[in-house]
Amino acid sequence: VQLVESGGALVQAGGSLRLSCTASGSIFRLSTMSWYRQAPGKQREKVAGISRGGSENYISSVKGRFTISRDNGQNTVYLQMNTLKPEDTARYYCNANGLTFDYWGQGTQVTVSS
Numbered sequence: 001v002q003l004v005e006s007g008g009a010l011v012q013a014g015g016s017l018r019l020s021c022t023a024s025g026s027i028f029r030l031s032t033m034s035w036y037r038q039a040p041g042k043q044r045e046k047v048a049g050i051s052r053g054g055s056e057n058y059i060s061s062v063k064g065r066f067t068i069s070r071d072n073g074q075n076t077v078y079l080q081m082n083t084l085k086p087e088d089t090a091r092y093y094c095n096a097n098g099l100t101f102d103y104w105g106q107g108t109q110v111t112v113s114s
Contacts (some may be wrong), residue, residue, distance in 0.1 A: 008108030021094030033077040037090035
């Protein structure tokens with residue numbers, strides 16, 4: 001199973017990025033898809049998740065700025081990140097979680113300069 005992430009970059013504070021993660025079709029349809037992030041010296045934290053039915057959840061620090069979405073036809077989950085802050089700097093990881101599995105991508109780096 002492969003999760004392929006893209007979209008990370010260096011951006012100035014206040015800017016926007018969209019992360020993408022594509023998974024194999026059979027896994028994607030069965031999965032709750034989530035984005036996590038890990039900054040240097042910090043624990044990995046869940047940023048946002050979206051269920052198979054489209055229910056979304058977010059950590060409080062990104063509510064109103066980030067939006068998670070999924071395209072079931074393209075087997076892709078997105079994270080639209082607006083009004084980025086330096087504290088959003090981290091490596092962002094895609095996760096696919098189902099009843100019997102839990103898969104991770106390699107991550108994509110997001111760096112927000114002040």
